[in-house]
Amino acid sequence: MKQLYGPAVAGLAAAALIALAPAGAAAESSGRNLALSCFSCHGPAGKSPDTIPGIAGKSAAFIAQEMIAFRDGKRKSSVMMRIGKGYTDAEIKALAGYISGLK
Numbered sequence: 001m002k003q004l005y006g007p008a009v010a011g012l013a014a015a016a017l018i019a020l021a022p023a024g025a026a027a028e029s030s031g032r033n034l035a036l037s038c039f040s041c042h043g044p045a046g047k048s049p050d051t052i053p054g055i056a057g058k059s060a061a062f063i064a065q066e067m068i069a070f071r072d073g074k075r076k077s078s079v080m081m082r083i084g085k086g087y088t089d090a091e092i093k094a095l096a097g098y099i100s101g102l103k
């Protein structure tokens with residue numbers, strides 16, 4: 001019995017795991033990975049100890065809007081305009097979602 005059901009159950013469990021993995025989880029982990037490169041300037045976990053503005057906990061809407069403004073040249077900044085160009089809308093959304101959740 002065990003041999004019969006074992007693989008089938010394992011297969012079902014794996015299928016359930018894949019089906020259950022919410023899209024949000026993927027966005028969160030990619031947001032975290034993308035955000036690591038921001039922290040060199042914006043401080044550990046986005047809390048800046050210096051004159052560069054901190055970004056942790058700012059609203060996702062604000063972060064996304066400013067990133068897009070930098071990228072599209074609507075907000076001038078020597079560094080952020082260049083950095084903004086490296087990200088797609090989807091990546092900016094993932095970044096903004098992750099960073100806004102940092103305390």
Ligand code: HEC
Nearest residue numbers: 037038041052053055063066067076077078079080083095
């Ligand atoms: C090389 C340093 C550097 C890196 C790396 C960097 N930033 Fe910035 N960022 C700045 C500076 C400097 C400013 C202030 C820009 C200005 O007003 O001219 C800024 C401003 C911002 C602002 C506007 C904050 C506010 O309160 O107005 C946001 C949002 C932001 N950065 C997001 C990011 C994100 C997201 C990343 C990673 C993808 C990132 N930054 C990476 C230097 C950096």
